[in-house]
Amino acid sequence: MKILPRLVIGRVKPRYPIIQGGMAIRVSTGRLAGAVAREGGIGLIAGSGMEADELRQEIRLARSIANGGFVGVNTLVAASQFMRVMETAVDEGIDLLVAGAGFSRDLLTLGQRNGVPVVPIVSTARLAVLAEQLGASAVVVEGKEAGGHLGTTKSSRVLYPLVKAAVKIPVLIAGGITDREDLLEVLGMNVDGVQVGTRFAASFESNAADSFKQRYLQAREGDVIKIHSPVGLPGNALSTAFLDRIAQGPMPLENCDGCLKRCSRIFCIVRALIQAKDGNLDKGLVFAGEHVYKIKEILSVADIFKSFFTGLEPKDG
Numbered sequence: 001m002k003i004l005p006r007l008v009i010g011r012v013k014p015r016y017p018i019i020q021g022g023m024a025i026r027v028s029t030g031r032l033a034g035a036v037a038r039e040g041g042i043g044l045i046a047g048s049g050m051e052a053d054e055l056r057q058e059i060r061l062a063r064s065i066a067n068g069g070f071v072g073v074n075t076l077v078a079a080s081q082f083m084r085v086m087e088t089a090v091d092e093g094i095d096l097l098v099a100g101a102g103f104s105r106d107l108l109t110l111g112q113r114n115g116v117p118v119v120p121i122v123s124t125a126r127l128a129v130l131a132e133q134l135g136a137s138a139v140v141v142e143g144k145e146a147g148g149h150l151g152t153t154k155s156s157r158v159l160y161p162l163v164k165a166a167v168k169i170p171v172l173i174a175g176g177i178t179d180r181e182d183l184l185e186v187l188g189m190n191v192d193g194v195q196v197g198t199r200f201a202a203s204f205e206s207n208a209a210d211s212f213k214q215r216y217l218q219a220r221e222g223d224v225i226k227i228h229s230p231v232g233l234p235g236n237a238l239s240t241a242f243l244d245r246i247a248q249g250p251m252p253l254e255n256c257d258g259c260l261k262r263c264s265r266i267f268c269i270v271r272a273l274i275q276a277k278d279g280n281l282d283k284g285l286v287f288a289g290e291h292v293y294k295i296k297e298i299l300s301v302a303d304i305f306k307s308f309f310t311g312l313e314p315k316d317g
């Protein structure tokens with residue numbers, strides 16, 4: 001029987017070496033994060049776009065489900081409220097902080113002051129080294145296969161060994177781990193752990209509308225396309241009428257509330273993500289990873305864990 005790697009991120013020691021990636025806006029809320037934590041992974045609430053009260057409620061909900069498992073918060077560095085969201089999470093006694101779509105020294109300082117492990121998402125060895133020097137407890141290397149915003153055009157399988165060789169902290173791989181075949185492939189690369197998004201977005205506990213999840217099930221290989229996000233990064237998404245519309249030209253905003261530190265204003269990404277999450281796919285942006293076509297059914301988080309880990313033994317200690 002194959003023994004799984006033991007993932008240790010500071011005081012966070014999950015039974016299985018897996019983080020459920022944060023998925024905004026409100027796709028990964030307390031229900032999903034709590035279920036993943038209960039099964040023995042690390043569950044992440046996507047804090048981007050949440051007010052403090054909402055985030056506190058979601059953290060408490062996740063904890064009530066988690067049965068003592070580990071719950072973290074992920075926020076996009078690009079969000080104007082980034083530090084405020086993370087400070088709220090720390091105030092709620094969160095186990096772990098993960099930063100996506102950018103790099104933040106302030107977050108690493110916040111984590112160190114409060115003894116909370118911080119895990120930046122990186123796409124280069126250079127940034128991983130900087131993160132380690134500034135006190136990161138682990139890094140996630142995300143490749144071009146991942147759902148959501150992307151910091152690279154390179155495969156996670158190519159980037160991983162470069163980052164792993166450059167740092168001593170644990171390195172998790174993200175992008176294109178959607179089923180057991182993918183998991184076994186990256187375990188063969190001796191990864192310290194995996195971060196998985198798309199597979200969990202198509203779970204019963206995911207907060208996305210059923211039509212969002214059905215769009216995942218309809219996806220065929222090669223259906224995921226690269227979009228230009230107003231954040232200034234590319235992103236992986238499934239085609240919708242909305243994507244056809246933005247391909248024709250900008251959709252200027254009437255009531256912009258300045259939710260991003262920098263925004264090209266070609267369209268409102270927050271509203272587009274909320275529309276998709278609510279099931280209005282014609283007006284929405286459906287983020288999805290390149291391996292979404294491998295998902296054949298919506299499963300419970302418990303069944304996703306079984307599909308990944310049956311026959312693989314967690315390492316004790």
Ligand SMILES: Cc1cc2nc3c(=O)[nH]c(=O)nc-3n(C[C@H](O)[C@H](O)[C@H](O)COP(=O)(O)O)c2cc1C
Pocket residue numbers: 020021022023024025027046048074075076099100101121142145146147148149174175176177178195196197198199201286287288289290291
């Ligand atoms: C619907 C969706 C929303 C996402 N939103 C975020 C986010 O808010 N912050 C973030 O750091 N990453 C986000 N991601 C990326 C995931 O956290 C994760 O790293 C990625 O999905 C891993 O690749 P996979 O989709 O191939 O499993 C999102 C991914 C998806 C599919």
